[in-house]
Amino acid sequence: MAESEAPAAPAKAEPNHGLRIFLIWIVLALVADLLIWFLWYPHMPPGRQSSSAQHQAFDITVLGLAAAPVMLFVWTYFGYALINWRHRQDDDEDGPPIFGHTGLQAAFIAGTSVIVLAAFVFGTIELIVPAGAGAGEGPNPVWKPSGSNILQVQVIGQQWQFTYRYPQFGGMESTQLVLPVNRPVAFHVTSLDVIHSFWAYQLGVKADANPAVDNVAYTTPEHTGGFTVRCNELCGIWHGAMFNSGRVTTPTAFQAWARATELAEHRVGLLAALPPYSLTYDPTVIPQLGQEVVKVAGITGANGYYYPPQDPEQP
Amino acid sequence: MSLPARIVTLLVAFAAVVAGAVFLAVYYIGGGPPTVNFVPEASGGQVNVVLQEDPQNTVTSRPDWVSYFVQDPVTKKWVHTTLFQVPANTRVNMTILGYDGCTPLRNNFWSRVQGTIGGTATVQQFKTVGQPLGVPKTFKVINSWSHCSVGHTFAIPSLHVFVPVASPNTKLFNSSACGSSPCTSGPHSMQKFSFYTPKTTGTFRWQCFVPCGGGFLDGNGGPMQTLGFMMGNMEVTS
Numbered sequence: 001m002a003e004s005e006a007p008a009a010p011a012k013a014e015p016n017h018g019l020r021i022f023l024i025w026i027v028l029a030l031v032a033d034l035l036i037w038f039l040w041y042p043h044m045p046p047g048r049q050s051s052s053a054q055h056q057a058f059d060i061t062v063l064g065l066a067a068a069p070v071m072l073f074v075w076t077y078f079g080y081a082l083i084n085w086r087h088r089q090d091d092d093e094d095g096p097p098i099f100g101h102t103g104l105q106a107a108f109i110a111g112t113s114v115i116v117l118a119a120f121v122f123g124t125i126e127l128i129v130p131a132g133a134g135a136g137e138g139p140n141p142v143w144k145p146s147g148s149n150i151l152q153v154q155v156i157g158q159q160w161q162f163t164y165r166y167p168q169f170g171g172m173e174s175t176q177l178v179l180p181v182n183r184p185v186a187f188h189v190t191s192l193d194v195i196h197s198f199w200a201y202q203l204g205v206k207a208d209a210n211p212a213v214d215n216v217a218y219t220t221p222e223h224t225g226g227f228t229v230r231c232n233e234l235c236g237i238w239h240g241a242m243f244n245s246g247r248v249t250t251p252t253a254f255q256a257w258a259r260a261t262e263l264a265e266h267r268v269g270l271l272a273a274l275p276p277y278s279l280t281y282d283p284t285v286i287p288q289l290g291q292e293v294v295k296v297a298g299i300t301g302a303n304g305y306y307y308p309p310q311d312p313e314q315p
Numbered sequence: 316m317s318l319p320a321r322i323v324t325l326l327v328a329f330a331a332v333v334a335g336a337v338f339l340a341v342y343y344i345g346g347g348p349p350t351v352n353f354v355p356e357a358s359g360g361q362v363n364v365v366l367q368e369d370p371q372n373t374v375t376s377r378p379d380w381v382s383y384f385v386q387d388p389v390t391k392k393w394v395h396t397t398l399f400q401v402p403a404n405t406r407v408n409m410t411i412l413g414y415d416g417c418t419p420l421r422n423n424f425w426s427r428v429q430g431t432i433g434g435t436a437t438v439q440q441f442k443t444v445g446q447p448l449g450v451p452k453t454f455k456v457i458n459s460w461s462h463c464s465v466g467h468t469f470a471i472p473s474l475h476v477f478v479p480v481a482s483p484n485t486k487l488f489n490s491s492a493c494g495s496s497p498c499t500s501g502p503h504s505m506q507k508f509s510f511y512t513p514k515t516t517g518t519f520r521w522q523c524f525v526p527c528g529g530g531f532l533d534g535n536g537g538p539m540q541t542l543g544f545m546m547g548n549m550e551v552t553s
Contacts, residue, residue, distance in 0.1 A: 158422055159535055160522065161472050173424045175475060192421050193526065193535050237540040241472070241520055268434075268455040270427045283421040286460050 025076040029069035036064045046204045049227060051220040052134025053204030059126050136189060136207025136215040145184040145218050155189040157196030157209035160238040162229060171277040172262040177229060177246030179221050180254035189215040192283050197233035206232060214279035221248040348396035348543035354552055356388040357402045364399060367412035368467050368480060369496045380538040381415055381527045381545060384497045393497035397547020404514045413504040414493045417463040417482035418525050425468050425524045426458045430476035436508040438481045443500050457481055468524040471549060476510050512551045522546040
């Protein structure tokens with residue numbers, strides 16, 4: 001009589017891996033997004049000092065909220081696969097064949113399309129609503145702040161210092177950047193030599209300073225206080241030292257500062273010595289004398305070649 | 316070639332390459348201009364610093380580069396450097412001898428004397444050393460666009476010190492400019508101004524805002540971007 005075979009052990013039921021991955025992922029994604037919104041967003045750079053800065057902080061947060069679940073899904077799947085489907089000792093069996101899954105593919109294409117299109121719509125709105133989001137829009141800006149009370153400030157880059165002209169205050173020029181709170185500002189950014197980049201960090205404003213180009217950027221300061229200005233384009237050996245600090249003050253304090261600076265520059269004769277306010281400048285032309293500067297060995301008007309013979313006059 | 320010989324050859328070649336790299340690093344990177352120390356000379360909360368700017372620099376391998384020199388306060392010799400050391404919280408009485416000719420400022424805003432005590436600078440012209448042309452005059456603006464008047468500038472941006480340096484008489488300069496550095500004769504201006512060093516120590520870069528790098532794009536290369544010529548550091552120590 002043949003010996004009866006031992007009954008085969010019942011096959012272990014395969015767990016629902018998809019559900020497990022989904023549950024792990026949804027918990028992690030929820031926790032991550034809550035942390036981003038409640039912990040990170042309040043401290044998100046560049047801060048809250050201006051309208052453009054506020055929008056930038058919000059934009060970065062929204063992108064973080066969208067990106068974190070995607071990233072966590074990849075990590076969750078990766079970790080789950082490493083733990084559950086890793087190669088085990090004496091297991092020489094091939095893995096199950098993989099076939100296409102129309103529903104899964106459609107869901108992937110639809111999901112990624114929704115994410116990309118949503119990012120496109122969101123980005124476009126966030127570019128339009130804050131009037132260009134503090135970025136340089138070139139000489140003919142498409143998005144402008146509403147209202148007519150816009151403060152015009154010209155930013156002039158030169159190796160290695162920014163200076164600022166205020167055409168509404170007699171065209172006075174200063175090494176200080178002072179702005180009034182709650183008033184829209186139009187920065188007209190240009191350069192007298194190489195390419196620089198005006199980056200008022202806490203204001204969320206950044207615009208390239210190109211020679212002979214008027215690059216316009218807008219923002220509205222919403223809180224008083226100091227901010228940092230840096231050059232953000234490698235512009236020579238002292239590029240790293242091309243920075244200064246500006247400040248947002250009350251409208252009254254701003255008016256007082258601007259009027260006092262204009263008056264002081266008028267009194268010492270500096271206003272008359274400056275070129276007439278223009279959106280760009282040609283450093284090889286001296287407008288006061290209407291002449292083009294002679295170039296000698298690449299230097300404009302070196303060794304007195306510019307000046308007329310009867311003018312040897314020095315201080 | 317035997318194996319030991321090949322190994323020795325390889326090691327020798329490797330050592331030669333390393334030695335060459337070290338030499339280049341020490342010679343070009345470590346071999347910067349010296350620092351002139353004015354700290355021991357300070358007294359009564361003041362210190363006197365004397366510079367000169369020349370149309371050339373015949374003591375270097377770049378004889379056609381304009382250059383500043385610093386006068387050693389002890390030996391009174393001119394040192395080819397733009398590095399100097401001064402004490403903190405001290406009045407610096409600066410004298411600059413301008414031997415180079417005029418060049419219009421790229422931004423005439425720098426015509427204004429800024430950051431000095433009183434916001435002024437005093438200028439006197441000289442036909443040559445010891446032969447003044449007129450009396451010293453004090454200025455708040457030296458307009459480089461109305462007259463052939465500014466040779467270079469001395470600026471410490473982080474201290475908001477911006478001073479246009481007057482150029483010498485153009486006719487005299489064109490006929491008898493100093494041709495050998497450091498200049499000890501020839502037409503020149505003598506400019507004096509004072510400013511206070513900060514209470515905290517640190518390194519403060521200074522530069523010229525006239526694009527005076529002849530032969531370079533817009534005059535902004537060469538001496539404009541090289542320590543020892545038209546840019547330097549003011550070291551403020553305790």
